[in-house]
Amino acid sequence: MKNLSKKHIKLFFVILLLLLVAIFILPVSIPLILAFITALILNPIVRWFIKKFKLNRKLAVTIVFLLFILIISTIGTYAVTKIIGQVINFAENVPTYIIQLKDQVLEWEKDLDHFSEDLPAELIEEVKTQIQSTTTSLSNNVREMLQIEDIAKVASKIPDYLVSFIVYLIALFLFMLEIPRLKAIAYSHLKESTADKVKFMNDRLSYVILGFFKAQFLVSIVIFIVTLIGLYIIVPEYALIMSLIIWIIDFIPIIGSIAILGPWSLYMLITGDLFIGGQLAILAIILLAIRRTVEPKVMGKHIGLSPLATLIAMYIGLKLLGILGFIVGPLLVIAFNSAKEAGIIKTNFKV
Template identity: 60%
Template sequence: MSTLFSIRTLFILIIIAVIAIIAFFILPVSIPIIIALITAMFLEPLVRLLQARAKLQRNLSVFIVFLLFLTSIGIVGYFLTTKVITEGINLVENAPSYINEVNRVWRDFQSDMNNASEDLPPEFVTEISMQVDKFLYELRIYLTDLFNIQNIKSIFTNIPNYLVSFIVYLIALFLFLLDMPRLKAGLYSHLKEETAAKVKFMSSRLSYVVFGFFKAQFLVSVIIFFASLIGLLFISPELALLMAFIIWVIDFIPIIGSIVILGPWAIFHFITGDIGLGTQLSILAVVLLVIRRTVEPKVMGSHIGLSPLATLIAMYLGLKLLGILGFIVGPLLLIAFNSAREAGIIKMNFKI
């Protein structure tokens, strides 16, 4: 019978909607466990490969893979932490000189404005002065709120929570790796043979696409990181690694981009009179933007099969509904829907 939705499809959609509503409230407090499950899915092929090649039992293979993963996190974390903290200290130590430079430029600007305003109407000069004072006052209030002691205190007071979440993540990851075959068997035991075959196809397709999604994001972020690092080594070697790391973190969020860091940085040097450095930073910002806009659609399309428009919409809706986590969850839900449709679990063949 040709209908827009069959009863079975409608039932599946209702179940998906209920799961989505429940997930909307559970996801924000389950981030460590969810990330652990996703990480376990990525590490599962390595466990199976080690079992097949080295003829080891699963428990030993899981322990080796988990230990290698933990060692990698430790090495990368130590390197980034020590380097970022070192360059951050240098930045803080040089902050007074930056502030003095801004004050000098501001005094020169006021002197130039006073000389230029001698031939201007008093009302115009008064209005300009009021707007400049208003801007500086709002900027001071914003910076005071941003760097007040309460915000800094909240960061340090949340460190135990972050540590607990990280420990929960590691424990959950290890347990997921151990129980992955049993979890899959338990899931398939509740399905009919035909449905189980479709779910297996969907899961294999979903695993491939999800891996491609994260691989694509990682490849793009690596390109951005090294491009910014190479550029900054020529522009500002003393801050190269710190700023490249910050740009990499910010640029991983597609809607924001590296311009958020490089733009104000370039404007600061333009204001302080260092036109050359400001121009170099502006060129680097444009280069990074061109690289992302050129590379990202091709990498995404080749690895996950989603158009850039569909990826952008999924990320934006995920951001609005789930916050930062939605940048990842949004495209994953779209990928899961497409995989279910390819597997025949969801059928939406209709014409109007």
Template identity: 55%
Template sequence: MSKFFSSRFIIIIVTLAIIIGISLWVLPNAVPLIIAFITALILDPLVRLATRRLNIKRSLAVLLTFILFLCFLGASSYFIVTKVVTEVVKIGENAPVYINEISDAFSKLEANFSDASEDLPQEFVDEINNQVTVLLSDAKNVLTEYDTVKKLTGIIANIPNYLVSLVVYLIALFLFMIAIPNIKKEFYTFLTPETADKVTFMTSRLSYVISGFFKAQFLVSIIIFIVSFIGLLIIAPEVAFIMSLIIWIIDFIPIIGSIAILAPWSIFHLLTGDIALGTKLAILAAILLIIRRTVEPKVMGHHIGLSPLSTLIAMYLGLKLLGFLGFFIGPVILIAFNSAREAGIIKLNFKI
């Protein structure tokens, strides 16, 4: 046990604790810079590939890669925004129809309840009426207290901050892409040759598995989007794209996922009497949930080198301990630990 709790191990643990403590304080205030650095690391292989294949200087390769990234970002944003605006306008045009459907649904529910309550005790009927009245009153109060104009004003007022963050992100991304070799060089000056070799192995392993992690997330999200889009083309083609896009975005939220959209949608149609549409939406929600829970651990394990069981445990514990971000941080911590152990930085060669 004395070998396990060596001075080197204690130094590593203390250093990691200090780094984590500083990170928890800095992270909320440096999100654009952190995202820019991570993006630069992701794009660095493309920069090196362009340098080798085109036989050009790194600065020119960085410029070309940065321009391509901007084009991709701009094209994606334009496509998504135009589609979203178009679909929102369609939904707005059909809003009166939806309102009439809701009114008809309440009328049907009221009529059905009146028919069903004829043989019930009057006290029970009165209690149900009171509870429904309280429920509707609470809903009205919630809607009244929710100041939509104030919320929209707050979002509009923060647009300059969002633009500043975007500009800082793009500038920092370009500078990080140029400075990555120097950052690595400066970092290795603080290490002994033996430690440098171990860290090199660990970072190469980490870069491989982290890229595999994001690749796995992307593949799973693409599967979710395709299945939801095809399903909604059959079920509700008029809102297929916008709803599948919303489902794709919401599905990144662990545990909740696509259920947060499809379940209320399905319940609404079941209550309004459209049993067929409500059932189809419920089936689609179940299919998406099964795909997410079965495919994700396998795809993640394949791309990041962890077994499906280890991946599932890491994601679950990360989610419970750290919340939403822990769903992604959990596997990364496990990957970092395994990489450090493989590199010999952390040794667990003890027996009880």
């Protein structure tokens, strides 16, 4: 009874410690967590360099790290430059867009007067009031979003983001160097039978994680190509930058490409450009159909995780951990499945 009580006390303190870590430490450790996850993802590439070119680990890590920096800096510089340019262009044209919207509302009011001659005057006046109120509210919201104070607040956070990014890069390099030692420390605290199970789980987890990102990348390439072709036909002047933005957003399954194409299509329809608005709506439906048909096959082939399980994991991860949850959620599900396959977790019970 005394031993049982001690076990309960130890379990209570372990759970309490984990809760404290999750509440206070985890939110401020996002750069370190991302660095550790990235190091695990890049580790197979490091091992490949070591095996293929007979390099020591430090040199292999340095090469992979520099290649990683080169890739993300090239993509990041191009994307940020284009996005900033488009945002500035949009901000400059906001007054024009608002005027176009108001002109369209006036046309709607004229059409309403023409088609509603036999309707009560009070009803017509109420409809006009609601339309004008909605238009004014929309205009005010857009102006508030683009106020100098709000832009200054975003700009003031750039140093914090820069510090976090530098910490992420330094931690990534150190984690890449220290992964073998960290594994050895972890295995030293395990029994031989448990260590074998954990090694099996680790190998399986590495394979599945690589498969997960490979599957997401393959699906995203299909989405990007179809989006680029579609936008070159519809709006060639914005095709490349909008395809890149949609490609990035489409990695988020709960939101997807519809988050960009939906409002864009709606705006074009409201402003009277039914042809382009309709084409954008059709493109959004095509992209949604492609993801819903291609993703299950690719995901199932590479990781054996159903799209439903992935969606649930990402949504719960988002609610608990924010944007980081989109990555951590599915990884936890994959880790659980790997632990179950290794025999560490048993679920063959009956109620």
